[in-house]
Structures are given as C-alpha cells and as structure tokens.
Amino acid sequence: MELFWTIWNHPIVSEYVVRRLPTIVIVLFVILTVAAYLVYAERKVSAFIQARLGPMRVGPYGLLQPLADALKLLSKEDIIPARAERSIFVIAPMISVVASLVVLAVIPFGPGRATITDVNIGVLFILAVSSVGVLGIILGGWASNSKYPLLGALRSSAQMVSYEVAIALALVGPLMFAKTLSMVGLIEAQMTDGVWYVLYQPVAFLIFLVGGLAETNRAPFDLPEAESEIVAGYHTEYSGFRWALYFVAEYTNIVISAAIAATVFLGGWHFPGLTRLAEPGTGLYALLAVLIFAVKVFAIVYCFIWFRWTFPRYRYDQLMSLGWKWLIPAALANILVTGAVLVLAQHLGLVETVRTEAGERLVSLWPWGKLFLIAASLLIGVPIVWILLAVINRRSADFNLRVQRQIRLPERGEEEIFAEV
Amino acid sequence: MHKPEIAITRERLLAAREMVLNMGPQHPSTHGVLRVILKLDGETVIDLDCDIGYLHRGVEKICENRTYVHIEPYFDRLDYVAAVSNDLCYVETVEKIAGIEVPEKAKYIRVILTELQRIASHLLWLGTHAMDIGAVTIFLYAFREREEILKIFENYFGARLTANAFRIGGLQYDIYDGFEEQVRAFCRILPERLKEYETILNENRIWLQRTVGIGILTAEEAKDLGVTGPVLRASGVKWDIRKAFPYEVYDQVEFEIPVGENGDTYDRYLVRMEEMRQSRLIILQCLDKLKKLHPGPVLGKVPKVIRPPVGEVYHSIESPKGELGIYLVSNGTAFPERLRIRPPSLINLQALKKMAIGHLVADVVALIGSIDIVLGEVDR
Amino acid sequence: MAEPRRTWKQVLSRFLLLDLIKGLLVTFKYQAPKHCYTEQYPLVRPKVAERFRGAPRLNLDPETGESLCIACNLCAIACPEDLITVVEAVREYVDHEGKTKKKRVLVDYTYDTSRCMFCGHCQDVCPTYAIELTQEFELAIYRRKDFVWSWEMLEKGIEQPIYTR
Ligand code: SF4
Ligand code: SF4
Numbered sequence: 001m002e003l004f005w006t007i008w009n010h011p012i013v014s015e016y017v018v019r020r021l022p023t024i025v026i027v028l029f030v031i032l033t034v035a036a037y038l039v040y041a042e043r044k045v046s047a048f049i050q051a052r053l054g055p056m057r058v059g060p061y062g063l064l065q066p067l068a069d070a071l072k073l074l075s076k077e078d079i080i081p082a083r084a085e086r087s088i089f090v091i092a093p094m095i096s097v098v099a100s101l102v103v104l105a106v107i108p109f110g111p112g113r114a115t116i117t118d119v120n121i122g123v124l125f126i127l128a129v130s131s132v133g134v135l136g137i138i139l140g141g142w143a144s145n146s147k148y149p150l151l152g153a154l155r156s157s158a159q160m161v162s163y164e165v166a167i168a169l170a171l172v173g174p175l176m177f178a179k180t181l182s183m184v185g186l187i188e189a190q191m192t193d194g195v196w197y198v199l200y201q202p203v204a205f206l207i208f209l210v211g212g213l214a215e216t217n218r219a220p221f222d223l224p225e226a227e228s229e230i231v232a233g234y235h236t237e238y239s240g241f242r243w244a245l246y247f248v249a250e251y252t253n254i255v256i257s258a259a260i261a262a263t264v265f266l267g268g269w270h271f272p273g274l275t276r277l278a279e280p281g282t283g284l285y286a287l288l289a290v291l292i293f294a295v296k297v298f299a300i301v302y303c304f305i306w307f308r309w310t311f312p313r314y315r316y317d318q319l320m321s322l323g324w325k326w327l328i329p330a331a332l333a334n335i336l337v338t339g340a341v342l343v344l345a346q347h348l349g350l351v352e353t354v355r356t357e358a359g360e361r362l363v364s365l366w367p368w369g370k371l372f373l374i375a376a377s378l379l380i381g382v383p384i385v386w387i388l389l390a391v392i393n394r395r396s397a398d399f400n401l402r403v404q405r406q407i408r409l410p411e412r413g414e415e416e417i418f419a420e421v
Numbered sequence: 422m423h424k425p426e427i428a429i430t431r432e433r434l435l436a437a438r439e440m441v442l443n444m445g446p447q448h449p450s451t452h453g454v455l456r457v458i459l460k461l462d463g464e465t466v467i468d469l470d471c472d473i474g475y476l477h478r479g480v481e482k483i484c485e486n487r488t489y490v491h492i493e494p495y496f497d498r499l500d501y502v503a504a505v506s507n508d509l510c511y512v513e514t515v516e517k518i519a520g521i522e523v524p525e526k527a528k529y530i531r532v533i534l535t536e537l538q539r540i541a542s543h544l545l546w547l548g549t550h551a552m553d554i555g556a557v558t559i560f561l562y563a564f565r566e567r568e569e570i571l572k573i574f575e576n577y578f579g580a581r582l583t584a585n586a587f588r589i590g591g592l593q594y595d596i597y598d599g600f601e602e603q604v605r606a607f608c609r610i611l612p613e614r615l616k617e618y619e620t621i622l623n624e625n626r627i628w629l630q631r632t633v634g635i636g637i638l639t640a641e642e643a644k645d646l647g648v649t650g651p652v653l654r655a656s657g658v659k660w661d662i663r664k665a666f667p668y669e670v671y672d673q674v675e676f677e678i679p680v681g682e683n684g685d686t687y688d689r690y691l692v693r694m695e696e697m698r699q700s701r702l703i704i705l706q707c708l709d710k711l712k713k714l715h716p717g718p719v720l721g722k723v724p725k726v727i728r729p730p731v732g733e734v735y736h737s738i739e740s741p742k743g744e745l746g747i748y749l750v751s752n753g754t755a756f757p758e759r760l761r762i763r764p765p766s767l768i769n770l771q772a773l774k775k776m777a778i779g780h781l782v783a784d785v786v787a788l789i790g791s792i793d794i795v796l797g798e799v800d801r
Numbered sequence: 802m803a804e805p806r807r808t809w810k811q812v813l814s815r816f817l818l819l820d821l822i823k824g825l826l827v828t829f830k831y832q833a834p835k836h837c838y839t840e841q842y843p844l845v846r847p848k849v850a851e852r853f854r855g856a857p858r859l860n861l862d863p864e865t866g867e868s869l870c871i872a873c874n875l876c877a878i879a880c881p882e883d884l885i886t887v888v889e890a891v892r893e894y895v896d897h898e899g900k901t902k903k904k905r906v907l908v909d910y911t912y913d914t915s916r917c918m919f920c921g922h923c924q925d926v927c928p929t930y931a932i933e934l935t936q937e938f939e940l941a942i943y944r945r946k947d948f949v950w951s952w953e954m955l956e957k958g959i960e961q962p963i964y965t966r
Binding site: 497579583594621625 | 814
Binding site for chain 2: 046049051052147148219220223229230231309310311312313314315316317318
C-alpha cells in the first residue's frame with residue numbers, strides 16, 4: 001500500500017498518468033460511442049441520400065441501433081477458419097484498433113485538459129502510428145488463408161503506403177506557416193494569425209481530403225473491401241467481435257482523419273469571436289471550444305459519407321496513378337510554391353516572425369500580408385500545380401478523358417404526344 | 422467444364438505467378454449463381470471460364486409434359502426480371518403455329534406492357550451495374566422508378582414479378598380503370614429521373630475511367646459470337662428484331678434504334694439509357710392508339726384445348742437482353758414434342774471471355790454487369 | 802477514332818471538378834424528407850392491388866353459408882403444378898318434388914401452397930368463383946407440413962401475427 005502511494009505520488013506518474021486518466025477515459029468513451037454512432041450516421045445519411053429512412057426500429061428513429069448491433073456482434077459465434085494462421089488471425093484486428101486508438105492521445109479536442117497530451121512532434125506521431133494500422137489489415141488478410149482477403153490486403157497495403165506519402169507531403173505546407181509539429185501549436189498558430197490555413201493552402205487541403213478518404217478506405221477508394229469485387233476484402237473471413245474491431249478501427253480512423261483536417265486546416269477549436277464569448281481558461285470556454293471542434297469534425301465526416309454514397313469506385317491501377325501521378329507531384333509542387341511565396345513575403349516585409357515560448361512563429365500582417373498570401377495561393381499556387389500536373393499526365397488516360405459522345409436520338413413526336421396529355 | 426491445372430508440384434507452385442480465383446457462385450456481383458473461374462496474374466485476368474448450370478430447372482423438359490396453356494407460367498421464371506417479355510415470346514410462338522388471331526387492342530396492350538418491362542429490366546440493369554462499379558445510390562434510385570412499373574404490373578396482372586401476363590390468343594384481363602393515367606404519369610417522370618442518373622454518371626470522371634474502353638467488342642466479334650440485344654447494338658450493328666421482323670404492332674409505331682460506336686462498357690450503358698427513352702415513346706404512341714380501340718375484346722377465338730397442327734416453328738422477339746427465341750415442334754397433340762429456348766443471356770455471356778482477358782478483376786465485375794445476364798435464363 | 806478536341810469549357814469544368822460536384826448536388830438534394838420512398842412494412846401495411854394473386858380461399862355462398870365449390874375438378878386439371886386435390890362423392894337426395902336425385906358433393910379439398918406458383922389458372926377456370934386467390938400475401942409458416950392447406954384452412958384463412966408497436 002505504501003509502495004502504491006509512493007508510485008502514485010511520483011511526479012512522473014502523477015503528471016503522465018493520474019492527471020491524464022480522466023481525460024483518457026472520457027476520450028476513449030466518447031470516441032468509441034462516436035464511432036458507433038458514426039455507423040448509425042452513415043446508415044442514416046446514406047438512407048436519406050437514397051430516398052430511404054434507414055434504421056427506424058430500435059428506439060426512436062433507430063437511435064439505439066448501435067447498441068443493438070454491438071450486442072449482436074458480441075453474442076455472435078467467433079469463427080476462425082480451420083486453415084487460418086490462428087495467432088496472427090487473432091492479433092491482427094487488435095493491432096488495427098490499438099493503432100487507431102493510440103493516435104487519439106495527441107488529437108487536440110479542446111484547450112487545456114480536454115487534450116490528452118500535447119507532444120511537440122504531434123503530427124509526426126500521428127503519421128507514424130497510423131501507418132501501423134495497415135499492418136493489422138495486411139496480417140488479417142494474410143492470416144485468413146483465403147484468396148479474397150489476400151487480394152484485399154495486398155490492395156490496402158499498396159494503397160495506404162502510397163497515400164501516406166501524399167498526406168505527409170500535403171501537411172508540410174501548413175507546417176511551414178506554423179513552424180511547429182505540435183497539434184496544439186498548430187491551432188495556436190492559426191489563432192494568433194487569425195487565419196485558417198485552408199485559405200493559405202487550398203491545394204494541400206484538397207490533397208489531404210482525398211488522401212484521407214483513401215487512408216480510411218472510404219469510397220471512392222474502398223478497394224480493400226470493395227464488396228462487389230472481392231466480397232469484403234481483408235475481413236471476409238472475420239465475424240463477430242473480431243470483425244467489429246476492424247469496424248471500430250475504421251470508423252475511429254475516419255474521426256481521426258477528420259480531426260487532423262480540422263486541426264491543421266480549419267483552425268481546430270478556434271473560431272473568430274470565441275474569446276469574446278467566453279474568457280479563455282474558463283470551463284465555458286473549454287466547452288465551447290470542444291463543441292466547435294466537434295462541429296468541424298462532423299462537417300468533414302459528413303462530406304466523407306456524402307462522397308461515399310455518390311461516387312463510383314476507382315479501379316486499382318487508376319487509384320495508384322491518382323496517388324502517384326496526381327497527388328504526390330501536386331503536394332511536392334505545393335511545398336515548393338509555398339516556400340517561394342513565403343520567402344517573397346518576408347522580403348516584402350509582409351510577414352513577421354514572432355517568438356513564443358514554444359518557438360518561432362510566422363504572423364502575417366493585416367491586411368496586406370494576409371491578402372497577399374491568400375491571393376498567392378490561389379493565383380500562383382493553384383495554376384502552377386495544375387500546369388505541372390497537366391504536363392506530367394498529358395499522356396495518361398485519366399487526363400485525356402473527355403466528355404464522351406452521347407447517344408441521343410431525336411425525340412420525334414414527343415411534342416404531339418404530350419399535347420394530347 | 423474448364424479444369425484449372427491441379428497437377429501442382431512444389432516447384433511449380435513456387436514458380437507460378439498465376440492464381441486461380443473462383444468468383445461465385447456465391448458472390449455479390451455475379452448476378453445470381455454464375456461461377457467465373459479466373460486465372461489471375463496479380464490482378465490481371467489471363468484466362469476466364471464461366472461455369473453455369475447452378476440454376477438449371479429443366480424448363481424445356483417440363484414443357485414437354487405440360488399442355489400449351491399450362492406452360493405459360495413457367496416462362497415467368499426464365500428471365501425473372503423481364504417476365505412479361507418471356508411470356509410474350511411464348512404466347513406468340515403458339516399463336517403462330519396454331520394460327521390464332523389476336524385482337525388489335527390486345528396487341529397494343531401487350532406492346533405497352535412489354536415496353537414497360539423493358540424499361541424495368543433496364544432500370545434494374547442500371548442499378549446493379551452502377552452498384553458493381555461502386556455507385557450504390559443509383560441502385561436505389563433505379564429501384565424506385567422500377568417500383569412504379571411494378572405497381573402498374575401488380576394492378577394489371579395481379580403479380581409484380583411473375584406476371585403470367587398473357588394468354589394464348591390475347592389477354593386475360595382488360596385494362597383496369599386508371600391504367601392509362603398511371604402509365605402516363607410514369608412516362609412523365611421517367612425523363613427527368615434518367616437525366617438525374619446521367620448527371621451523376623455521364624461525365625463523372627471515375628465512371629468514365631471505369632467504363633470507357635473497357636471490354637471492347639468490335640462489330641465483327643460481336644456478330645461472330647452471336648451476341649444480340651444492346652450488347653450487339655453498342656458495337657455498332659443496327660439489329661433489332663422489333664424492326665427486322667416486326668411482331669405485334671411494332672411496325673405501326675415510330676421509334677429509333679440507338680447504336681453505339683466503340684462497343685465498350687460505356688457505349689452499352691448509353692445504348693440502354695437511350696433505349697429506355699425510346700421505349701417510353703413507344704408506350705406513349707400505343708396509349709394514344711389504345712384510346713381509340715378502348716371498349717373492345719382482348720381475347721380472340723381460342724379452342725378449348727390447343728392442339729396445333731404437326732409442324733415446327735421458330736419465333737423470336739427482342740427481349741430486353743437480346744433475341745429471345747423459341748423453337749417449337751408440335752406433334753398434333755396437346756403437348757409439345759420439343760420446346761427449345763434460345764436465351765439471349767446465355768449467348769451474350771459467351772462474349773465475356775473475349776471482353777475480359779487482359780483487364781483487371783474489377784473490370785470483370787463491371788463487364789458481367791454490362792452484359793446484363795439473368796441466370797434464370799442462362800441455366801433455364 | 803478521331804475524338805473531337807476538348808473545348809475550353811470542358812477543360813475548365815474538369816479543372817473545377819464540376820463533373821463530380823454536379824453528382825454531389827443531386828445526391829444532396831435527395832436528402833429532403835419529402836423524397837423518402839420507404840414503406841414501413843409491418844407497421845404500415847401496403848394495400849395490394851385488387852387483382853393480386855395471394856393466399857387461396859374457398860369462397861362460401863354468402864346466403865346459405867355453404868361452400869360454392871361444386872367439386873367439378875376443373876381447378877385441379879388447370880393447375881400446371883397438379884397441387885390441388887378435389888375429392889368428390891355422389892350423394893343422393895330428395896328434391897322438393899319428391900324425386901331422388903344424385904348430386905356431386907365435395908368431400909375434401911387440399912391445396913399445397915408450397916408448390917403453388919400463384920399463376921391464377923385455377924381461379925380463372927372455376928365456374929362458380931369458389932377458389933380465389935386473395936390479397937393476403939403473408940404465407941410464411943413454421944412447419945413444412947402446414948403448407949398443405951386443408952379445406953377448413955382454405956375457408957378460414959391462416960392466422961398471421963400482426964406486428965405492431
Ligand atoms: S395458382 Fe397456379 S399453381 Fe397455384 S394452384 Fe392455382 S393453378 Fe395451381
Ligand atoms: S373449379 Fe371451382 S368449383 Fe370446380 S372443383 Fe375447383 S374450386 Fe370447386
């Protein structure tokens with residue numbers, strides 16, 4: 001007992017465990033609930049898009065559906081194929097889930113204690129840990145000892161590896177403004193600057209969105225689990241709760257992707273006029289900030305769902321060419337252009353570097369600095385990236401798609417027919 | 422049946438770059454119980470074989486033991502998403518061999534219903550084809566429109582799918598009150614709904630990439646393979662039984678036959694979309710003519726027991742899938758001696774191998790969809 | 802194939818992702834509740850058409866309450882699936898003039914719904930409109946042998962649980 005309290009009161013333990021514990025528990029609880037309700041939201045939104053109602057039976061408007069689903073999955077028989085690689089088959093979904101849950105540690109849900117921890121290499125941490133998640137998918141697909149999962153696993157490994165590059169490169173642009181890798185630092189940078197980086201970096205934002213869709217295996221990039229081609233992809237042989245783990249991982253990943261996009265490009269919990277509503281540091285402020293952050297995240301998640309239920313699916317080779325021939329060159333060009341513009345702006349004296357306790361930070365001066373950066377990104381960045389892409393892809397089938405010849409025969413007699421109606 | 426090489430030694434297994442993948446018979450997008458044996462190099466198809474027969478019910482043999490009237494409902498179960506067209510083919514064949522006259526009014530009603538069925542079948546095709554390529558939402562939109570047609574069928578035939586639509590010599594029922602309004606209402610919404618699908622698909626870059634230039638079937642190849650229907654027309658051959666050997670009243674209505682140029686998946690899509698519009702025009706014209714004939718008989722003079730004279734006859738119609746033909750041999754009794762069905766799906770399916778080799782697995786799915794097969798008809 | 806060169810408008814619309822945005826707008830529009838097309842089936846029961854061919858029923862004479870069936874066996878002959886069995890007997894009876902007459906009466910009637918394809922041929926040939934395919938469409942039964950409907954079931958119909966909430 002004595003020992004326990006010594007450990008408990010040890011500064012490291014109290015700093016990194018005791019103080020964080022409530023936040024960790026709350027975040028885990030909230031995120032898992034959110035992931036479950038994301039499935040519900042997905043089903044509802046897709047239903048509305050498709051002129052249906054979606055789940056309606058369990059609870060009012062089907063609100064208890066996630067609970068029923070979870071119970072059903074828990075009580076299902078746990079099937080492991082006889083020829084599967086047992087231990088890996090069991091571990092694989094856990095790897096996926098853990099990798100996606102660990103990332104939550106550095107996501108800035110709100111100011112102060114609403115964020116579990118703020119490491120100064122936050123972005124790097126996210127990129128590193130989330131790529132471990134792929135391992136779960138590859139192992140799961142391989143261990144199933146079946147052909148469809150194997151194809152799914154191969155597809156996903158190739159897809160995630162290539163899109164991770166694009167995502168990482170796209171994040172470099174905003175980092176050049178913030179001069180920090182810390183997630184909280186990124187938000188603070190946007191607060192002090194008073195501008196969301198989506199305005200400075202529209203190209204990077206687009207690349208990140210597309211890459212995020214691909215990273216989370218969402219349509220139109222849902223090749224690893226394309227049900228019309230390879231049945232269910234890597235989790236074809238999974239059932240019951242193991243399958244649910246993959247599902248949780250997938251939806252948590254969606255939340256994380258959206259959260260990163262919201263943090264890096266949309267100013268995190270920052271909203272103009274928020275400081276006027278509530279004093280920073282108070283409970284009300286934290287609450288409002290968390291709310292704002294949630295709204296932003298859900299706006300992006302909604303877009304993800306919306307895209308999924310509108311677009312057809314890419315083919316494997318087309319997906320690769322989109323990643324390597326469009327997104328990665330675009331991201332590289334974006335870095336180059338951003339750098340050039342920043343240097344130019346510094347020469348013209350339109351931005352200045354301020355020192356904070358976290359390090360240096362670029363602040364653009366109102367109005368010319370900001371206007372210059374926004375205009376430069378739109379008028380210089382976008383065209384340059386576009387021209388570069390056009391040059392690279394001028395021979396590819398994708399670029400040369402034109403509006404196809406349409407077969408429309410003259411609708412003779414229609415007017416007369418309708419005149420009688 | 423194709424046998425994948427199974428004499429595999431360890432060395433060969435290690436050296437092999439090929440993988441044999443069994444797609445189906447239980448697979449989400451083989452449209453029933455088709456089994457496609459794919460030989461893959463990575464994801465590229467290097468050989469492909471279709472294994473059919475999982476839905477074989479021996480309809481042709483059953484027909485030999487049934488009277489001509491009894492056979493009618495069995496034809497609903499061939500191409501079950503276009504039951505009306507199948508029924509039409511059967512009753513016309515018997516009428517042809519037995520020399521039974523059909524009243525003019527019944528002919529118009531038959532044409533209206535078969536064209537509605539063509540639209541319904543194409544809508545179902547559009548939905549499933551788009552879903553195979555990943556656009557799930559189109560599937561539900563198409564089903565919504567198809568539902569309107571099925572409601573008309575339910576009101577008219579008393580069944581939505583297995584219509585048992587027509588009787589030898591005419592029709593069982595006259596049109597019900599409000600039939601014309603209901604059909605016209607459907608014709609009114611159809612163009613704008615088609616327009617919506619086209620906004621989602623026609624110019625969408627993903628859709629274009631997935632369909633343009635995929636599974637090209639040249640006119641020559643298509644003719645050699647005996648392919649019919651929209652698949653043939655997409656290859657640029659202007660061949661439609663409705664124009665070539667007009668049956669019912671198709672020679673009295675005006676319509677065009679859309680033809681494609683490249684014979685790829687995209688052209689097959691375009692041809693079917695335009696066919697729906699043309700069918701709608703046929704329906705509207707027939708409705709106008711029907712109005713003038715309205716109070717009138719729908720069932721001609723039919724003997725109590727149909728005993729066609731000894732002889733044989735081949736009759737074919739343009740079903741939504743292609744040329745549906747029936748070859749009937751009569752021995753003068755109430756039972757047919759032999760009844761052979763030429764299912765368009767079976768013959769169109771043979772083009773799959775030609776189209777798919779060299780493409781990826783994902784394209785095979787799109788191609789199966791674009792041929793528009795129904796396994797009930799393939800296996801009979 | 803000589804494809805036409807792209808126009809500036811097409812290039813621009815591709816650049817601005819108009820082809821994708823147009824599709825997105827269509828799906829967005831459909832989210833309005835007024836487009837909803839769902840029938841909440843067990844709660845709201847659809848009204849099927851008058852001509853619908855569903856569960857069979859042997860009709861009774863509304864005045865006397867006797868079966869309309871005259872045991873003519875036509876329906877059994879008309880059925881392609883041969884699933885109707887009509888058992889008849891000849892009964893003697895004395896009519897109001899005091900003569901002894903013979904009459905065919907129905908003794909038993911079974912109908913195997915598991916084999917029926919609801920083609921409607923039986924109801925078409927029935928001279929007295931005795932056998933009729935009704936609008937009832939819920940035919941699920943727990944035991945296989947119950948699919949064979951007896952005379953009594955044909956007159957009363959089967960009882961299906963009605964789900965409400
Ligand atoms: S509906 Fe058809 S199959 Fe059923 S009993 Fe009547 S005639 Fe026979
Ligand atoms: S046809 Fe009608 S009257 Fe004759 S046996 Fe059948 S049900 Fe009875």
